[in-house]
Amino acid sequence: MITESIQTNELSEQLIDKLNKKTAVIGVIGLGYVGLPLAVEKAKAGYKVIGFDVQEKKIDMVNSGFNYIGDVVDEDLRFMVENGQLRATSDYSFISEVDAVAICVPTPLDVYQQPDTSYVESSTKEISRFLHKGMLVVLESTTYPGTTEELVKPILEATGLTCGTDFFLAYSPERVDPGNKSFNTKNTPKVVGGITSACSKVAQTLYEQVLDGSVHVVSSPSVAEMEKIYENTFRHINIALANEMAVLCDRMGINVWEVIDAAKSKPYGFMAFYPGPGLGGHCIPVDPFYLTWKAREFNYHTRLIELAGEINNSMPEFVVQKIGEILNRQKKAINGAVVYLLGVAYKKDIDDYRESPVLKIIEELEERGATVWISDTHIQNFKANGKPYECIGLTEERVAEADITVITTDHTGFDYEMIGRASKSLFDTRNGMKNYDKPDNYYLL
Known part of the structure; x- marks a missing residue:
């Protein structure tokens, strides 16, 4: 036991020294909305970075210095690639060359609204093939509490190496908010929870x-995993409240947006959330149901989370219902009408339409x-319900x-003055016209 303790200190201190001197090689598995910005920031910090992905198209684009993620500055990616700081590959044998690797792969829900951890599992198995002493593995993918200790750790320890002694394992949730002008990968605070204190210290370093x-260090990976779920569940539930208020205010003839603006004038005890046509993105519609699934293991029913999900999931149908009501006032039915949708992205000024x-x-x-027409200032083509669509x-x-x-x-790229002027009827689900003159045929969610 004393020998193991000494070895642990030696290996962790050696890796910390390499991290501090920027001589460590860093790997990032998954070059999507989370992984590519992280890989670029690590390269900008002075590390040699190897990005791993199974999609050859992404690999070719990265190695050509061609950016495909909105939160990455094109020039940063190009400069890092041209200067040899960053390269991408589908050959996982290069993991043998890295000192630390982050797993940034998708964690979707399956058709039964249960966590699909297959991407995390397959990535961990690839790492295990080339795992070596003194290596750090960090899971960043959002997942249920217990994943790092119950899924990732056993796969890695099946190699014969011991976590906290031979290698280091931690969980650090991504906190990417696409399109946020104030906070990005670089300046958003990080939460880290390691299997052991040595694991936490290495990951923190x-x-x-970078x-x-x-960097906020917590006592375990499970705390960090739950923290991330709690963040997004908080938003999920409060958006559901805003959506329910919108439906009620619609029936009562009250402007819910004015209500929220009035409420947020209170300097304490209130945080403004806004209604909309429903939830989208890679986190809020998905993450709370990881907790719902995990809670069943402890014979607990997450009633509030599931109710919020029902409310948020009902909003697209409510929007269609309102479209029908507005058309009826023109003596038109939805059947045969031309409905022009402005925007397919799940939030403003981004090109991401996942779960939109x-x-x-x-x-x-x-x-x-x-007949549905679609325009979007950030998206040209997309797929919905198995069909290809083109924005006009x-x-x-x-x-x-x-x-x-x-x-x-x-x-922000839409011409709202023209939209207000030219529309036969205008239904605004986002309060996008708040700073513009409203036509007589204007309807607000």
């Missing part, structure tokens, strides 16, 4: 060398016989021709 944001509520709105409208250019002629125009994503 890495992130302190990021400007503070607009996809459900499109499906509902088409099932009712509507936003013109005054098209707005004037449509039976109803619906603001589903409030991109």
Whole structure:
């Protein structure tokens, strides 16, 4: 036991020294919305970085210095690649060359609303093939509490190496908020929870060398995993409250946006959340259900989380219902109407449409016989419900021709003055027209 303790200190101190001197080689598995920004920041911090992905298209784009993620500065990626700081590969044998590796792969829900950890599991198995002494492994993918200790650790220890003694393992949740102008990968505070104190210290050292944001160390990976779920569940539930208020205010003839603006004038005890056509993105619609699934293991039913999910998931249908009501006032039915949706991205000024509520709105409208047009300032082509779609250019002629125009994503690039002027009827689900003159045929969620 004394020998193991000495070895642990020696290996951790050796890795900490390499991290501090920037001589460590860093790996990032998964070059998507989380992994690529992280890989670029680690390269900018002075480390040699190897990015791993199974998609050859992404690998070719990275190695060509071609950026495909909105939160990455094109010039940063190109400079890091051209200077040999960053390269991408699908050959996992290069993990044998890295001193620390971060797992940034998707953790979706399956068709039964249960966690799909297959990407985490397969990535961990690839790492285990080339795991070596003195190596740090950090899971960043959002997942249920217990994943690091119950899934990742046993796979790595099946190699015969011991966690905390031969290698180091920690969980540090990603906190990427696509399109956020104030906070990004570089300056957002980090949470780290290691299997042992040595694991935490090594992971803390890495992130302190890379990021400007503070590093908050917690006692275990499970605390860090639960922290991330709690963050997004907090938003999930409060958005559901805002959506329920919007539905009620609609029935009562009250402007919910004015209500929220009035409420947020209170300097304490209130945080503003806003309604919309539904939830989208890679976190908020998904992460709370990881906790719901895990809670069943402890014979606990997360009633509030599931109710919030029902409310948020009902919003696309509510939007379609309102579109039908507005068209009825023109003596038109949804069947045969031209409905012009402005925005398919799940939030403003980004090109990400994963889990976007607009996809459900499109499906509902088409099932009712509507012709759906879509414009988006950040997306040209996308797939919804297994079908390819192409966004069209936003013109005054098209707005004037449509039976109803619906603001589903409030991109700043839309010409709202023209939209208000030209629309036969205008339904605003995002309060995108708040700073513009409203036409007589204007309807606000």
